[in-house]
Amino acid sequence: MMDDGRVGDGAPGVGGGTVLIAGASELVTGDPQRGAGSLGIIDGGAIVVEHGRVAWVGPLADAPQADTRVDVGGRTLVPGFVDSHSHLVFAGDRAHEFTARMQGEAYDGGGIGVSVAATREASDDELRSLVAVRVAEMRESGTTTFEIKSGYGLTVEDEARSLRIAREFTDETTFLGAHVVAPELRESREAYLDLVTGPMLRACAPHARWIDVFCEPNSPHAFTGDESRRVLEAGRDAGLELRVHGNQLGPGPGVQLAVDLGAASVDHCTYLSDADVDALVGASDRTVATLLPGVEFSTRSPYPDARRLIDAGVSVALASDCNPGTCFTSSMSFMIALAVREMGMTVAEALSAATAGSAKSLRRNDIGTLVPGMRADVTVIDAPSHDHLAYRPGMALTRVLDLGIGRHSSE
Numbered sequence: 001m002m003d004d005g006r007v008g009d010g011a012p013g014v015g016g017g018t019v020l021i022a023g024a025s026e027l028v029t030g031d032p033q034r035g036a037g038s039l040g041i042i043d044g045g046a047i048v049v050e051h052g053r054v055a056w057v058g059p060l061a062d063a064p065q066a067d068t069r070v071d072v073g074g075r076t077l078v079p080g081f082v083d084s085h086s087h088l089v090f091a092g093d094r095a096h097e098f099t100a101r102m103q104g105e106a107y108d109g110g111g112i113g114v115s116v117a118a119t120r121e122a123s124d125d126e127l128r129s130l131v132a133v134r135v136a137e138m139r140e141s142g143t144t145t146f147e148i149k150s151g152y153g154l155t156v157e158d159e160a161r162s163l164r165i166a167r168e169f170t171d172e173t174t175f176l177g178a179h180v181v182a183p184e185l186r187e188s189r190e191a192y193l194d195l196v197t198g199p200m201l202r203a204c205a206p207h208a209r210w211i212d213v214f215c216e217p218n219s220p221h222a223f224t225g226d227e228s229r230r231v232l233e234a235g236r237d238a239g240l241e242l243r244v245h246g247n248q249l250g251p252g253p254g255v256q257l258a259v260d261l262g263a264a265s266v267d268h269c270t271y272l273s274d275a276d277v278d279a280l281v282g283a284s285d286r287t288v289a290t291l292l293p294g295v296e297f298s299t300r301s302p303y304p305d306a307r308r309l310i311d312a313g314v315s316v317a318l319a320s321d322c323n324p325g326t327c328f329t330s331s332m333s334f335m336i337a338l339a340v341r342e343m344g345m346t347v348a349e350a351l352s353a354a355t356a357g358s359a360k361s362l363r364r365n366d367i368g369t370l371v372p373g374m375r376a377d378v379t380v381i382d383a384p385s386h387d388h389l390a391y392r393p394g395m396a397l398t399r400v401l402d403l404g405i406g407r408h409s410s411e
């Protein structure tokens, strides 16, 4: 087998055969019952995959017979990264805005209008190929499951087509018509809310699993607590599950609203009161605090206090928020490095938040760990231990292990 850990022509994984993934220096199962520490690490651990699922994990010496063997050459195996927050459907970029911000200009959400204009101009094919490139970047850096939001169309048709295109790449699609008030309705917020909770929601709901809102009274472009509640309740009535952008730019009602409505996730959580933290602790079985440190990096803002959340008992996830304005990178390794260096998380906590934590925020129980029954979404780190994720920031160490799904064995 090729010693870079890639499977050449013809390894199975989903077909009838079983595949033994061997040669790992370290296998991170994500289940403390199965190995050492909170990550459940098995030194020299192996995985058997059958029908695209994990069939067995344990020490290589105990591994059952398999039809095919893949040797990963002393690398580390971890659960595939789960990026539970991204905005990949957009055209154009806003590099100039980033550059200006680095020279001292403030961010208030206003630049979103620039991406809205470019996205409306783009054809379906242009948008589709832009998303395809960004999805390929995610996979090349080790992400196996990802969510995609709309939110740069802000008309009935442009939001619906954004979601139709996103659905071609993932089932985890989120209607974010309430990203900002559409530019043409800036003077009539009520009319825009009527649109978002009426015709736009009806056109988008068939293509979305989730609804989200940019609940941010500190931005004149985003939505107040009452407006956000209206959006979320309408979405829930239309059968969508709830996510919230909250407490990004300053203290606000987003966290309390998310907890009140039983949202799966409240994302950003940069400015939290003690009451917000208490609410998240009380809701830790159903509402995850998703931290997006790439945004603080790219806007040169204070990072969320991850230690405070974890020590209090809040469920925490890490995601990229990949978007053209405030964080144009989807590298989950980078998010892990930031979480460790800037937010006081241990490497184990950060990796767990980027896998099991973000799976929980998507209410998925088939991804996020490598134990029998889970999807065989395996990411390889080109290093002898998972610590290298944060220890060697900026290095291209991670990629999805390609099990050649659907092809048959030649070995």
Ligand SMILES: [Zn+2]
Binding pocket: 085, 087, 245, 321, 323
């Ligand atoms: Zn976002």
